[in-house]
Amino acid sequence: MTFALSLRGQRRKTRARRIPVSLIVGGAMLAIQLLLAVFPSVFAPYAPDSFDYNALMQPPSLAHLFGTDNFGRDVLSRVIHAYSVDMQIAFFATVLPFLFGTSIGAVIGYTGGLAETIFGRLVDAIITFPFLVLVIAIVAVLGPGLNNMYIAVGVVDWVFYARLAVAEVKVQKRLDYAEAGRAMGYSPARIVFRHLMPNIITPLIVYWMTDMALAILLGSSLGYLGLGAQPPIAEWGVQIADAKNFMGTAWWMSVFPGVAIVVAGLSFSLTGDGVAEKMRTRR
Template structure:
């Protein structure tokens, strides 16, 4: 007699692991490569930069790209390639520090509000309505204008405004998870609220928030560069992509490379985070 179990096992295709699925997604691989290279440049800029980013050479002012200076030089004769590479440290720092505190605060607040609902949910709803009424960038600029320019104040401003978006997403996910049997079972078995929230609900609801975080890091780089361009973020002579673009805006017709090279770095790094976020969304999506 034929073994039905063996036939069933042969007929059922083996389930692919997350790693196998990831390796079959070109966008995810490209994004991971970009972020990996960007992280390497951010951690060890001195290893890859050919010159000191602040070394002034008046004999090499505004030289176009060449073998000696692949990205050209700026109005003070500083090597643009070295400045773009050293800017990776600042801009990758922006991607993390401008979002990590908003992520933590938003996840905790969203989980608590989604679990308890009631008056806390009503107050949170009014707060969200008040904040999202105004454009995100306008609010951040307003806060930075009050606190003063600089990276630390920029991080504070983005956190004060950005945590609401994480909390709103987390609240919705927690409410959805509350409808599952495991959440009801935890209540019936007498588990404490903190155990139900942080050991059961939060791990099952965090995936969409992590995916959003990856995309938000790309936006944080763009926002940080915009504030640097406006003089509200990193301050000269610190190498930062927005600052580099601002320094080259007056020479766009005679020294186009000054703004183009940091602009390309912004686009590529933002693209990397976006591709990783899209790949994670596909990989972590529940499969039937």
């Protein structure tokens, strides 16, 4: 019996030490893309706005691996420089909703009562409308540009983090350690932020990773519609918008930025799945 329990404990420790494949692959992909985002000039063979009217819409070749666009700009260089913009979108469009929504949701979930009722009605009002439609409407009112896009996403997106935090806190506050904190006279703020928060943060981080992938898709969509990054900034959505009239004659102008969007979204999704699996094996 003792041997069986020891063997079971050893297997559990082995699983906890094992790094999920999705985390390794996603983390490696994300690390490479972050390098491209931080040091684009090191990896890009040309400047992103280097015009060459003698090489308009050239197909992929040794001189231009991803071809050139209708202004003779190197597509590969623009795709690489776009990592700086799109990774910025992934972070800044989601970090404030993550921090604000998690904090507000944790407080509402712990206090309950009228605050939770009002929050529930607010959630119902917001999720009635499609997320993209709300963001587009807010950006249309504020005006195009990345800063206004961050504001629009923040106004809507924090609700989803708060809703998840409310659900997690409502479960955790019934457990013994939360009851012990109240019995010892700890303030609600201490119980929420020092004791409950560390136990609810994992699913919120996993959701944040997924949300960053969605933010890249959203940023590219708004760039395509002319509401996000503005030309001549190198951004994947802007590149696809520039290429929409040349789909039949210069497929590379839209295909390679599209592949970059898919790869970036996949890297965040794999990393999030890996973090979730790693956290499950530690329990």
